[in-house]
Amino acid sequence: MKEWTKLALIVAAFLAAYFIPWDHPVIRQSGLESFMMLQEYAREHVLTCLIPAFFIAGAIAVFVSQASVLKYFGAAANKILSYSVASVSGTVLAVCSCTVLPLFAGIYTRGAGIGPATAFLYSGPAINVLAIVLTAKVLGWKLGLARAVGAVVFSVIAGLLMAFIYRKDDANRTAGAIYMPDENDKSRALWQDALYMLTMVLILVFAAWAKPVPREGGLWAAIFTIKWYVTVALLIALAIMLMTWFKKEELVNWLDATWGFMKQIFPLLFAGVLVAGFLLGRPGHEALIPERFIAALVGGNSVWANLFASVSGALMYFATLTEVPILQGLIGSGMGQGPALSLLLAGPALSLPSMITLAGIMGVRKTVVYCIIVVVLSTVTGMAYGWLVR
Numbered sequence: 001m002k003e004w005t006k007l008a009l010i011v012a013a014f015l016a017a018y019f020i021p022w023d024h025p026v027i028r029q030s031g032l033e034s035f036m037m038l039q040e041y042a043r044e045h046v047l048t049c050l051i052p053a054f055f056i057a058g059a060i061a062v063f064v065s066q067a068s069v070l071k072y073f074g075a076a077a078n079k080i081l082s083y084s085v086a087s088v089s090g091t092v093l094a095v096c097s098c099t100v101l102p103l104f105a106g107i108y109t110r111g112a113g114i115g116p117a118t119a120f121l122y123s124g125p126a127i128n129v130l131a132i133v134l135t136a137k138v139l140g141w142k143l144g145l146a147r148a149v150g151a152v153v154f155s156v157i158a159g160l161l162m163a164f165i166y167r168k169d170d171a172n173r174t175a176g177a178i179y180m181p182d183e184n185d186k187s188r189a190l191w192q193d194a195l196y197m198l199t200m201v202l203i204l205v206f207a208a209w210a211k212p213v214p215r216e217g218g219l220w221a222a223i224f225t226i227k228w229y230v231t232v233a234l235l236i237a238l239a240i241m242l243m244t245w246f247k248k249e250e251l252v253n254w255l256d257a258t259w260g261f262m263k264q265i266f267p268l269l270f271a272g273v274l275v276a277g278f279l280l281g282r283p284g285h286e287a288l289i290p291e292r293f294i295a296a297l298v299g300g301n302s303v304w305a306n307l308f309a310s311v312s313g314a315l316m317y318f319a320t321l322t323e324v325p326i327l328q329g330l331i332g333s334g335m336g337q338g339p340a341l342s343l344l345l346a347g348p349a350l351s352l353p354s355m356i357t358l359a360g361i362m363g364v365r366k367t368v369v370y371c372i373i374v375v376v377l378s379t380v381t382g383m384a385y386g387w388l389v390r
Contacts, residue, residue: 026288030278030279037276038277040282048208049204049207054262056204058260059196059200063196063250063254073111083119086119086120087155088123088152099208100121101269102261104361105361106261114166115159115163116163117159118158120155121370122151122349125348126348127152139327143340146381147344151349154345154378158373188246195241196238202230202234203235206234209223210224265361271356272351272355273317275353276353280315298330298335301387303383306339306380306383309382310376310379313344313346313347314350314351314355315350315351316352317353323344327343330343338384339382341381341386342383349374350374355367
């Protein structure tokens with residue numbers, strides 16, 4: 001099967017090189033946008049978001065016992081506890097749809113059930129406190145409240161649906177898994193492991209702390225001015241922990257696990273960014289599919305308008321907080337309130353790059369089902385909201 005996949009990729013590359021009219025101005029612009037988007041992604045997200053996320057994922061794979069993951073996120077775990085933790089994770093991790101992927105891969109490969117894992121996958125980028133506050137300030141409190149409630153409820157519903165659809169797969173994974181119980185190694189206390197993980201999470205949070213928009217200030221702006229001082233201090237603290245608490249063999253295993261996730265995710269992610277840039281371009285820069293076409297198709301509150309907004313949002317890549325000014329422009333161009341919420345619920349949680357990468361983590365079928373669930377829920381919720389606020 002792998003050889004057929006390689007052959008298909010080679011044939012697709014040949015056909016693209018042979019038939020695509022690369023000398024056409026639109027195609028040239030689209031090609032430029034794909035690499036400009038890749039450059040923007042590399043400059044703004046790889047070092048501050050993805051690299052810390054990969055190291056956290058590697059730490060989960062090595063230092064978090066499989067027994068602990070199964071206890072709190074496994075298919076047989078307490079549903080209230082697992083979904084409660086997973087559904088509010090975005091309040092801590094202000095990450096985008098791609099940065100959450102290594103973290104999802106870490107807990108999923110350690111045995112987490114598909115339900116809690118996908119609830120975490122959705123909530124990570126969707127339940128961003130500042131994004132919700134910014135939505136309320138810029139687009140109105142009603143839309144901000146609807147986004148907050150919808151995101152929390154969505155993560156639970158999406159997780160429960162995935163758990164129900166793939167309950168047999170989860171049962172087979174649990175039955176076939178061979179895992180070791182927590183080791184009684186007293187060389188490092190539980191609080192030390194917890195502090196080590198917390199430090200890396202804080203590094204991710206502060207390094208990825210977004211620049212406040214002109215209308216936003218206060219505490220967020222104050223933290224942004226000191227983000228690198230805090231990040232450097234946390235890095236020094238992490239270095240001290242690694243030198244004093246961990247054995248050389250443990251550190252080697254951690255780096256191996258981190259490198260494994262990077263090899264699995266980076267190529268797919270970068271390919272997805274190139275494809276998304278070629279088709280949709282960066283915000284404010286047209287590519288193969290002009291933005292005016294999208295804006296013209298999402299007026300009113302019809303099923304089509306909400307569905308189109310959900311699908312468009314799911315395919316586009318939104319860096320953290322960028323969805324708010326984009327929606328502000330689209331609403332100013334005539335976008336309805338219902339489709340606006342549909343895009344807000346589907347957009348930050350999904351993107352074409354994340355879809356391509358997810359297929360390599362949990363398989364094409366599960367990825368398609370997950371995307372359909374998000375799009376359908378976003379469409380229905382958008383229509384209901386549009387009907388309420390008309």
